[in-house]
Amino acid sequence: MDGDRRSHGLWAASAPPAPETVPLMDDDSADAVIVGAGFTGCSAALHLAAAGRRPVVLEAAGIGFGGSGRNVGLVNAGLWIRPDEVPEAIGAPFGERLIAQLGDAPGLVFDIVERHGIACEAVRNGTLHCAVGRKGLAEITARARQWRRRGADVELLHSRATAWRVGSKVYAGALLDRRAGTIQPLAYVRGLAASAIRLGARIHEHSPATGFEDLGGEWRVTTAGGSVTAPWVIIATDAYSAAICPDVKREQVMLPYFNLATRPLSAEALRSVLPGRQGAWDTRSILSSFRLDATGRLVFGSVGALRGTGTRIHADWARRALARIFPRLGEVAFEHGWYGMIGMTRNAAPRLHMHGRNLVSISGYNGRGIAPGTSFGRDLARLVLGEVAPDELSLPVTRLEPARFRAAKQAFYEIGAQLAHFTASRP
Numbered sequence: 499m500d501g502d503r504r505s506h507g508l509w510a511a512s513a514p515p516a517p518e519t520v521p522l523m524d525d526d527s528a529d530a531v532i533v534g535a536g537f538t539g540c541s542a543a544l545h546l547a548a549a550g551r552r553p554v555v556l557e558a559a560g561i562g563f564g565g566s567g568r569n570v571g572l573v574n575a576g577l578w579i580r581p582d583e584v585p586e587a588i589g590a591p592f593g594e595r596l597i598a599q600l601g602d603a604p605g606l607v608f609d610i611v612e613r614h615g616i617a618c619e620a621v622r623n624g625t626l627h628c629a630v631g632r633k634g635l636a637e638i639t640a641r642a643r644q645w646r647r648r649g650a651d652v653e654l655l656h657s658r659a660t661a662w663r664v665g666s667k668v669y670a671g672a673l674l675d676r677r678a679g680t681i682q683p684l685a686y687v688r689g690l691a692a693s694a695i696r697l698g699a700r701i702h703e704h705s706p707a708t709g710f711e712d713l714g715g716e717w718r719v720t721t722a723g724g725s726v727t728a729p730w731v732i733i734a735t736d737a738y739s740a741a742i743c744p745d746v747k748r749e750q751v752m753l754p755y756f757n758l759a760t761r762p763l764s765a766e767a768l769r770s771v772l773p774g775r776q777g778a779w780d781t782r783s784i785l786s787s788f789r790l791d792a793t794g795r796l797v798f799g800s801v802g803a804l805r806g807t808g809t810r811i812h813a814d815w816a817r818r819a820l821a822r823i824f825p826r827l828g829e830v831a832f833e834h835g836w837y838g839m840i841g842m843t844r845n846a847a848p849r850l851h852m853h854g855r856n857l858v859s860i861s862g863y864n865g866r867g868i869a870p871g872t873s874f875g876r877d878l879a880r881l882v883l884g885e886v887a888p889d890e891l892s893l894p895v896t897r898l899e900p901a902r903f904r905a906a907k908q909a910f911y912e913i914g915a916q917l918a919h920f921t922a923s924r925p
């Protein structure tokens with residue numbers, strides 16, 4: 499999408515084209531200006547347009563340029579942290595509200611896909627959180643218990659059932675979450691954008707917002723080519739925040755994550771590898787994820803950036819890791835590789851900030867942005883519509899909190915992943 503094959507990889511090669519847009523070239527007005535065209539911004543635009551409002555979306559690069567066009571496509575329920583940890587992380591009454599909202603969020607994604615006819619390889623057959631060893635089994639057992647206590651449709655699978663579902667004997671068990679599923683993420687975000695435009699939203703790509711001016715009751719958001727004036731501004735730039743909202747980015751530590759996609763597997767291999775087409779990831783701290791796309795390519799990912807020495811180290815490791823997980827696949831060749839940055843917050847919970855009157859942002863998804871971004875985008879639309887007040891949302895409004903030792907932590911993640919994969923791939 500940005501001329502670099504390692505930015506959006508397979509998703510850029512297989513997504514339907516983005517809707518055509520033009521950069522902002524004049525002065526305009528709107529009911530809300532949305533900065534950033536990922537899941538959060540496009541969902542906010544879609545819900546505002548569906549309610550008869552006129553949102554304008556400004557996107558610095560292209561629709562889905564950020565995490566939304568680069569991710570694994572696991573439409574998960576809940577957050578990275580366990581349900582019982584959420585109230586501790588964000589306090590009452592928000593914790594249980596957030597768990598309930600994000601438990602239902604995959605349903606919102608699949609409803610939108612169906613309602614708007616978005617072609618994005620959507621499969622709602624559940625996801626598998628695969629346990630590595632006894633520690634991993636204890637982890638998924640605790641998660642299963644905590645979700646079931648809240649009435650969620652999850653099932654703990656023993657090792658034999660897991661082996662059948664995954665097509666591999668390496669896992670001690672798995673948590674099957676039937677609320678969840680997979681999508682082609684770039685196709686989904688482009689579909690959200692196209693649906694929003696059809697309902698009356700305007701989206702301007704290649705239009706980085708460069709400044710906010712408080713006009714007293716309204717905001718003027720400027721770009722190099724023009725400006726948009728509106729009573730509300732939504733900042734939806736998350737880990738890809740460019741210069742205009744440095745505070746949103748400084749609050750997050752960037753964790754690189756890559757994906758490699760094989761050529762389509764043979765019909766025989768597809769009978770055993772993820773035969774139910776669930777998306778999967780494991781309980782390791784340097785985790786691996788794997789899923790199939792619509793053509794039967796296996797998309798395999800882990801922590802790391804495909805740049806410099808990382809390109810070779812991670813690909814070598816991935817080949818060996820796949821041979822260990824799926825020995826019957828034999829030697830695999832990767833046809834696509836790409837990576838992106840996941841924004842991590844101190845307590846692994848997303849952040850809601852009011853930067854000024856009617857100037858709002860939600861960010862810090864910690865690798866869980868498809869369903870949460872869609873759901874928070876709808877929340878932000880409701881805020882603009884006056885249907886909810888900020889304290890009725892499921893996240894507390896917090897002060898910006900720059901991450902401590904950010905550069906050192908980022909270097910540690912990238913170099914640490916290379917070291918771990920280099921060591922693990924030595925014979």
Ligand SMILES: Cc1cc2nc3c(=O)[nH]c(=O)nc-3n(C[C@H](O)[C@H](O)[C@H](O)COP(=O)(O)OP(=O)(O)OC[C@H]3O[C@@H](n4cnc5c(N)ncnc54)[C@H](O)[C@@H]3O)c2cc1C
Nearest residue numbers: 534536537538558564565566569570572707740838867868
């Ligand atoms: C490799 C990877 C794997 C992941 N896997 C998963 C997964 O399987 N499941 C899951 O749920 N989540 C996953 N995530 C997380 C998820 O992709 C993100 O949380 C989500 O995409 C965030 O969406 P967003 O709309 O808030 O931000 P983004 O999609 O990052 O969009 C922000 C946009 O803002 C634009 N922007 C920035 N500054 C400006 C400006 N000044 N003016 C205008 N526009 C601007 C950027 O260009 C960008 O397009 C993954 C992320 C990565 C990187």
